Every structure is written in C-alpha cells, then in structure tokens.
Amino acid sequence: MKARIFRPSKNAMQSxxxxxxxxxxKFEQLSSRTVEPLMGYTSTGDTRQQLNLSFDSKEDAVAYAKRNNIEYQVxxxxxxxxxxxxxxxxxxxNRLEGNWTH
Structure with a gap:
C-alpha cells in the first residue's frame, strides 16, 4: 500500500x-474502479482511498507511516x-514592455 504525504494547496474558490x-x-488507489451494471455508478472495493489523515507536521506524518509499515512518498x-x-x-x-505613451 502506497501513500502520498503532501501539504494541500489553496483552493481556487478560497480567498x-x-x-x-x-x-x-492520502492512500493511493490499489484496485481499479468498476461500473455497476444496474445504476451505472462507479465503485471500488478499496476503502482506504477514501481515507485522508491530517497531521500538524511532515515529521508526524512520516513517523505514522513508518510506525504502520506504509510505503510513502513525500x-x-x-x-x-x-x-x-x-x-x-x-x-x-519607463516600462520595459515596449515603447508606448498614454
């Protein structure tokens, strides 16, 4: 099981x-998604990909991954x-982009 450790960027909708x-x-996806034939929803048997764990520092996240034997990428x-x-x-x-007047 691989996991990514990162700091999320600012959302475009946030000020x-x-x-x-x-x-x-955040855990990586292990199995591929399948389409349910009746309703057409996509589903997967891997529930770990829905799990996001947050930590105060990068060192805490790395220590958690090492303690639980999780492969990780920072x-x-x-x-x-x-x-x-x-x-x-x-x-x-005195603008640099071209010579123009106002």
Missing part, C-alpha cells in the same frame, strides 16, 4: 489560506513567488 498548513497522508510544496507591484507602475513612462 484565505485555511487548511493549507497541515500535512495530509511531496514537498513549492513556495510561491510574490511579486510586489504598485498600481502606479501600470502608468510608468
């Missing part, structure tokens, strides 16, 4: 950073680059 500071251990999040720009920079006369 804040809630629930992005905790680390999540995915380190990319730090976002902040580009601080003022609104008045849109109207500067």
């Amino acid at each position: 804040g950073w809630a629930k992005t500071h905790r680390w999540v251990l 995915i380190v999040p990319k730090e976002r680059k902040r580009r601080i720009v003022a609104y008045s920079d849109n109207f500067a006369t």
